[in-house]
Amino acid sequence: ETGVTQSPTHLIKTRGQQVTLRCSSQSGHNTVSWYQQALGQGPQFIFQYYREEENGRGNFPPRFSGLQFPNYSSELNVNALELDDSALYLCASSSDRAHYGYTFGSGTRLTVV
Amino acid sequence: TQLLEQSPQFLSIQEGENLTVYCNSSSVFSSLQWYRQEPGEGPVLLVTVVTGGEVKKLKRLTFQFGDARKDSSLHITAAQPGDTGLYLCAGARGGSNYKLTFGKGTLLTVNP
Numbered sequence: 001e002t003g004v005t006q007s008p009t010h011l012i013k014t015r016g017q018q019v020t021l022r023c024s025s026q027s028g029h030n031t032v033s034w035y036q037q038a039l040g041q042g043p044q045f046i047f048q049y050y051r052e053e054e055n056g057r058g059n060f061p062p063r064f065s066g067l068q069f070p071n072y073s074s075e076l077n078v079n080a081l082e083l084d085d086s087a088l089y090l091c092a093s094s095s096d097r098a099h100y101g102y103t104f105g106s107g108t109r110l111t112v113v
Numbered sequence: 114t115q116l117l118e119q120s121p122q123f124l125s126i127q128e129g130e131n132l133t134v135y136c137n138s139s140s141v142f143s144s145l146q147w148y149r150q151e152p153g154e155g156p157v158l159l160v161t162v163v164t165g166g167e168v169k170k171l172k173r174l175t176f177q178f179g180d181a182r183k184d185s186s187l188h189i190t191a192a193q194p195g196d197t198g199l200y201l202c203a204g205a206r207g208g209s210n211y212k213l214t215f216g217k218g219t220l221l222t223v224n225p
Contacts, residue, residue, distance in 0.1 A: 004155070033211075033212065033213075035215075040217070041217055041218075042117075042201055042203075042215030042216050042217045042218050043156070043201075043203075043213075043215045044215070045212040045213065045214070048211045048212060050211075055211050056211035056212055058212060090155050090156070092155075099143060099144045099161075099163070099205050100144065100161050100163075101146045101158040101161045102156075102158065102213070103158070104148075104155030104156050104157070104158075105155050106153070106154050106155050107153075107154070107155050109153075
């Protein structure tokens with residue numbers, strides 16, 4: 001059974017650019033969630049996808065968008081990058097929306113300069 | 114304001130000591146989860162508790178969910194250097210159980 005795989009592991013972008021982060025969910029999981037973890041903080045919920053539809057969204061602006069594909073893999077897109085977007089972006093999958101816990105990937109460390 | 118308050122924020126102890134980490138809120142959660150995160154890695158689920166007053170044990174780790182489902186604790190007996198990491202509590206609320214709300218975490222260092 002494979003876990004959650006994220007790519008790339010590290011990324012450096014310039015302010016104003018756009019970025020796409022990718023996630024392959026754990027086998028058998030149909031729900032994917034994305035979290036942003038700033039240094040010294042707990043993860044903050046960005047949004048969740050369930051069967052290819054956005055199922056809920058946190059307090060993030062519209063320039064954060066996502067997709068889920070038929071194989072349940074997912075993408076997180078961020079437009080017009082700002083310095084404050086520098087963080088660890090975590091993808092998590094589950095077979096239930098949040099209640100029993102997630103399997104997290106190792107994350108993508110994004111640095112905006 | 115932080116919905117889930119964890120304490121202490123930092124904890125440095127010697128191998129063999131016992132410790133307790135707390136996770137408190139004024140909100141009721143339908144489930145509460147504990148994760149451990151190591152540097153450069155994602156959080157790893159340790160346990161999920163769903164019933165008020167529930168106690169779960171995982172080897173030397175004991176987790177308790179408060180009777181009112183607003184708080185939780187994690188107790189580690191005879192800590193080992195391998196227990197070092199960031200311990201995060203996270204709650205799912207009944208009306209919006211599509212997301213987890215995380216605390217800031219407790220950074221535990223166990224010295225040999």
